[in-house]
Amino acid sequence: MTDLRQTADPTLSPALRVEALESLLLERGLVDSATVETFIRTYETAVGPMNGAKVVAKAWSDPEYRQWLLEDGTAAIASLGFKGPQGEHMVVLENSPTVHNVVVCTLCSCYPWPVLGLPPSWYKDPAYRSRVVKEPRAVLAEWGTELGPDVELRVYDSSSEVRYLVLPERPPGTESMSEEELAALVTRDAMVGVRKVAAP
Amino acid sequence: MTTPTLDLDIEGPAAPPRSNGELVFAEPWEGRAFGLTMALVHGGTISYGAFRAALIERIAAWEADPPPGEEFRYYRCWLQALEQVTAGAGLVSARDVEERSAAFAHRPAGHDHRHDSAG
Known part of the structure; x- marks a missing residue:
């Protein structure tokens, strides 16, 4: 059985942390994915x-x-x-x-x-x-x-x-x-x- | 609004445009961190001023004591600032992020199967 407390170290990859943060913000209705993606695409392409x-x-x-x-x-x-x-x-x-x-x-x-x-x-x-x-x-x-x-x-x-x-x-x-x-x-x-x- | 796919082709003909030879985001997570921040600012959930103050703080902290051998990674500071602001505003606690990250790290798809093979 894996103890989460042992693995929840601050060196967890930033990709995981962002994904975690986004999933929590989504669940709580604080952002929506379409808006997030629109910002990313806008600054990548337009x-x-x-x-x-x-x-x-x-x-x-x-x-x-x-x-x-x-x-x-x-x-x-x-x-x-x-x-x-x-x-x-x-x-x-x-x-x-x-x-x-x-x-x-x-x-x-x-x-x-x-x-x-x-x-x-x-x-x-x-x-x-x-x-x-x-x-x-x-x-x-x-x-x-x-x-x-x-x-x-x-x-x-x-x-x-x-x-x-x-x-x-x-x-x-x-x-x-x-x-x-x-x-x-x-x-x-x-x-x-x-x-x-x-x-x- | 249609939701654009983020299935980016980094090398091939569909590669995202480069800004004078450089990718706007070096890794996809940097774009997510940027997009999340701007969506929160856009919705009025956090202020850009508060975020910028936190970003300045995180950059200054890194510069005051750069970890030996570690290159400056701007979007790491950005993400720390975003976590600081969302935690400070009582939106998502640091513990929530830690626990969710750890849970994601142990998903079957990303799981290292050493334990399984060891019996």
């Missing part, structure tokens, strides 16, 4: 950096939209249909030849979900979270992003309600490109600010 890339491409193509985006990021982003949890207070940071912005969440993993999806593991990693504040230039150099000494580097910590999206510089040689073509150039890393958008 929400990701492709959303932010559309925002950036539109800002590069449409000066009025760019201005609105910089003045009221939340509304300008929502106008493209990108809203929801972790996107309620959006601030867009404009990179230029003289200013480079990079974003971190030093305490946990706050990230603008509607435009970038859920954060990658490096963003959640203790090393990135502490080092990008202490030695941002060195961290960016490791990403291949070398900034001249005259470029001001600003590090934004998503520790309050605000979520940041970096508006990268439009690369040279893209003058005749459509919004769709531009969006394909824009990467998640550039919208967090660890990289620049590479010329095509």
